Amino acid sequence: MLSIYNKISDYIIVLSCTGKIIFCNESLLKRLNYNIGDILDLNILEVTKSKENNVKDRLIELEEMNITLDFYTKSNELVKINSNIIIEYFNNEKSIFIIGKEVDSKSYTMEMLEDLLDNIKIAAFITNEDGKYLYANKSFNDIFNLTREDIIGSYNSYYFKDEICKEIEVNNREVLNNKSPKIFNQKLVVNENVHWYKSYKCPLYDKNNRFKYIVAIAENISLAKAVSEEVYKNFNRTMTNSDYNDIKHHNADLNKILSNIGECILDCTQADGLSILMYDNGKEGLIPFIKLKNANKHLKNIKFIPCRIDNIYSEKYKSHFNTMYSKGQISNLPIYNQICIEGLDYAANYRIELSNEFIGIITLSYISGNSPKYNSDEYMKHICNKIAMIIKNIRLSNQVFAENKMRKYTEIELEQYLKVSADLVSMVGKDGYFKRVSPNWYKVLGWKEEELLSMPIDYIVHPKEAENFRMNNSRDNDGDITRHIIRFRHKNGHYVHLEWSSMYISNQGVYVTAARDITKNLEIEREKRNLEEAVQLEIVKNEFFSNMSHEFRTPINILIGTMQLINKNIEQNNLDIENLKKHLNYIKQNSYRLLRLVNNLIDISKMDTGVYELRSSNQNIINVIEDITVSVADYTKDNKINLIFDTNVEELITCCDPDKIERIMLNLLSNAIKYTPENGYIEVDINATEKDVIISVKDTGTGIPDDKLDIIFDRFGQVDGSFNRMCEGSGIGLSLVKNLVEMHGGKINVTSKVNEGSKFTFNIPIKLKEENNKDYDFDRKFKHVERCDIEFSDIYSV
Structure with missing residues (x-):
């Protein structure tokens, strides 16, 4: 019987009629962190830490009743056990049996969990190994406009075409084989409408490592994907427009792009109206640019809304943006005092801004009988940031297109500049050859234009500077301006110093350079420097001899003065031993000082000649x-x-x-x-x-x-x-x-x-x-x- 008690997961403890513990099964021993030898013969008072001496009498009174008892582990941790009290015989003696389970700390119910899952925007579902749906929350059911009862027990083949079903099956098989969760981006076609979902799938196993089911969540990312693709597309368009030779016409239709994005936002948020108002810095106000669905009614006949940026970002109105407002608050929102708000229950304004630049506003509106299903404020701020990038890219693309149309005129102006410039102007390719040179190259270096264009530039650069010249050019970044003084070979053989400046233009693969002949300036500077060095050397010599004279004169004067003082004392027969010692110390100290000075001078001279x-x-x-x-x-x-x-x-x-x-x-x-x-x-x-x-x-x-x-x-x-x-x-x-x-x-x-x-x-x-x-x-x-x-x-x- 004891072996059976020990195999039972419930807690069992047996007391004698005096309250001593005569048995405790292994489940309870393990929970209380006791060994069997530690707990036997202990009184129940010692385990429950009860202050009442009549605990056993109360337990007998509670026979066949349910009660929660407080037990304490060996480390003094409180364990509450929901217990049943039974009086039975144990080892032929009448005993008190306490049988129970630890009080469950979970206060939630399955109904609560289902309510939670049914009230989140993200779709959640559970499938078995074969793809059969075992559970689906409300968001998942709404995708197919079906009830939970319709979904549970069905398969993907009921809703999707074969190619989509095969892709879902491959994803499920990958999760099962790897026995680990994974995130997928999945394209789904529901009722002929294309949607993109980001799904997270995780296989679950029991304690014996047997497969139970796959739990998954899926979030609709159609809007984010559409906006991201538009950002990428417009970025590529801008980069393409940077090459004038490849542009035939400009085809970025901002109105069409933002209208398509607006339709996606309406589909995602289930709003009744959407408008995009662009900010005009010159006029200081908002211009309705896109009006979809009910926004046409609310913005009817409105061409311009005066609005200063500092008002939009002021403390008064700052909190009115990037959030949803109910009917009673709409009239207090900026710009809504000029818009027809009849029939609106909810409205929201989201700022379109990028790098602290205010671009415009997106407004969402919900009519009576409709309300936002979820709070999409953070999501809409993310979308507004992407829209701002699209607008900036398209504006940049338009600007680049217009600027490139002027390029041919700039090239003509450049030709004229090269002819009249006093500097040596040139364009040098990455291959090291001149592409274009101004006439002054011939005047300064004696080389004709056709000669310069036919040879690499380092052919006329001094050999000692040619390698550095190539290395400096290879490290140039786009737009960086580098300056060097480089010796170039004149056609008659002598070298000319040029102050060389260059800037690399990556999209053309050329260096734009300008140089000035500074040979005469360097000669003048060299002569000036030599003169200054000679003057400085003379100053140093004078200071040195003056310093040395002082250093020698001071101890010599002291020596002479001390000797004169000693001789005077000798002549006057006034020679005192202590005074003599003092005078001899002066002589010794200043002799050492002269010796130190001479030693230093000798050592410095040896070091200069390399014999030290x-x-x-x-x-x-x-x-x-x-x-x-x-x-x-x-x-x-x-x-x-x-x-x-x-x-x-x-x-x-x-x-x-x-x-x-x-x-x-x-x-x-x-x-x-x-x-x-x-x-x-x-x-x-x-x-x-x-x-x-x-x-x-x-x-x-x-x-x-x-x-x-x-x-x-x-x-x-x-x-x-x-x-x-x-x-x-x-x-x-x-x-x-x-x-x-x-x-x-x-x-x-x-x-x-x-x-x-x-x-x-x-x-x-x-x-x-x-x-x-x-x-x-x-x-x-x-x-x-x-x-x-x-x-x-x-x-x-x-």
């Missing part, structure tokens, strides 16, 4: 940069500047010149210290990627103006060019740094904001030397102090 070489070896570049950063800590401390060092790797071996890396870092750090105020920050950061090690030196100093960022790496380039500078310097340090970085195969750049600080970033490629040169792998820490003293010699303590 790196002495590279495999080094731990992290240690090299960290050591030199640590070595300048005293300078930053003396200047009350916080120095921060950070790296994302602890060790990275690469081939580099450690002395030159130190020199790069010392120069960047000395610049940062010079221009960073007290309590500022200098951050040295190292980041390693797969290919490069990237080092940055960031400060919170005075920053660099945007217009100076491009020159700071130039030789002798300084941000502050005045003689009263914050810090001394020749202006060649960053140029030297740039050269050293590039010699390592890297690049350096700077970002900066005035009064916020600067950040110099350079990268060194990661690579290893096959045979490591150990000659230079010595401890450089002992030389760091001296190198720092030399590099920082132009930083004076206040």
Whole structure:
């Protein structure tokens, strides 16, 4: 018996007379998420979470009655079970049986579903594998003007010709074979009228994967298809009219096209009248263009309706368009105060517009006893957009036709222009040959017209520019104007510089070109440029010597003055050890400054002559940069500047010149210290990627103006060019740094904001030397102090 209980889908739970659970079938266990061992011997109170202790007594009282009990799953989810209570024997003991099903949450009925399907515009139906109709909604029945009883049990052969039936059968078979839904565009002929439907068909299967039936919906797209075809047709007509030679007469009849579309709209909407009113921008009003059925009555004798566009789009009338209105509201609609509205129950205005251009209005009207079956507002807005495209295409076609009639006159005018133009005017084909040239070609290049027309244009273009000339022309788009300076060969052999302009006209496959002889202008510009360069070079030399004189004079004056002071103290026998040390430090600092300046000049000169070489070896570049950063800590401390060092790797071996890396870092750090105020920050950061090690030196100093960022790496380039500078310097340090970085195969750049600080970033490629040169792998820490003293010699303590 227990095995039978477990196979039953209904929920079964058995209680003892004390309320303990002594059995629960598998269906209920699964729903409550319990194992049999978890639930046995539990009290019913624990599963129903009832606060009443007399639950078992109440269940006995409810014997043979139907009641909804609240059960809770193991995860505390509420499950409502519609239960029957029965008192029977279980294992020879009187027990309480609770048998039930979960309360169905569905509140809808089949009648509701049928009402839903019968009140939608889209046709819906169900067929079996053989195409027999099992169900059809009202919209589907209305297609054939039949009742549901007439449709159910029938086949497609009752309504359609053999060719249509075969196509429908092929579609059904495709859906069945693929076991997946599909959308079809289907042509149907009903009562000799052609209709197009977009149908969606879906095969359904039961839980055992056995076929049940095909459910389908179908939407009438006849109007949309007709309008789309007219759009495509008129677009093709416009494109055809663009070629004057193919036009014999213009045959786009806008009135006929819009009348045909209007008839389709009437058929789709079942309206009693339709009119299309075109907007006249000059007169600022609407002109009745198409009047179908009852619209002839309502627009009788009306030739023009004054109406400004800003009124149509005003807040007052904006909401009155693109929607349907009932009889009581019609008189309040724009334009209807001038139209006879007698006998109308419903009316609607839909704007015809494209890309914010107002073109006109479509009006629909329904007489008494007729009303819109469905809300077609969104659909009509879509149709109006397509109609706007048709009108624009036809207008464009008419315009193109008229313009092409003037083409022959333009060609005559072009001939006259070519004769009188001072420029070298020509037309060049895509094949690279001249098609037409003006007389000035002969005057400037010495080639006769027949000679030019017989040879490709790149025959007289300078060989170094011929390939670029062809590539530039091959990339031209229709209407683009390109300009180049090209050397053309004169007939006697020398080259003439022409300023060449061309525009490609795709429908003719030619380039229209114009050129001017600028050879003399270029010679004048070249002489002017040479003169300016000579003047600038002289200015640079003067600035350099002036700067160098200042740089040498300042430390020399300090050295001489200090020596004189020492000698004076010696003569007066006033020599103090502390003062002597102080004077010796002045001598040392300014000697280092002279040495630094001389070293920089020598190194720059070596780099210019190509004799400066790196002495590279495999080094731990992290240690090299960290050591030199640590070595300048005293300078930053003396200047009350916080120095921060950070790296994302602890060790990275690469081939580099450690002395030159130190020199790069010392120069960047000395610049940062010079221009960073007290309590500022200098951050040295190292980041390693797969290919490069990237080092940055960031400060919170005075920053660099945007217009100076491009020159700071130039030789002798300084941000502050005045003689009263914050810090001394020749202006060649960053140029030297740039050269050293590039010699390592890297690049350096700077970002900066005035009064916020600067950040110099350079990268060194990661690579290893096959045979490591150990000659230079010595401890450089002992030389760091001296190198720092030399590099920082132009930083004076206040």
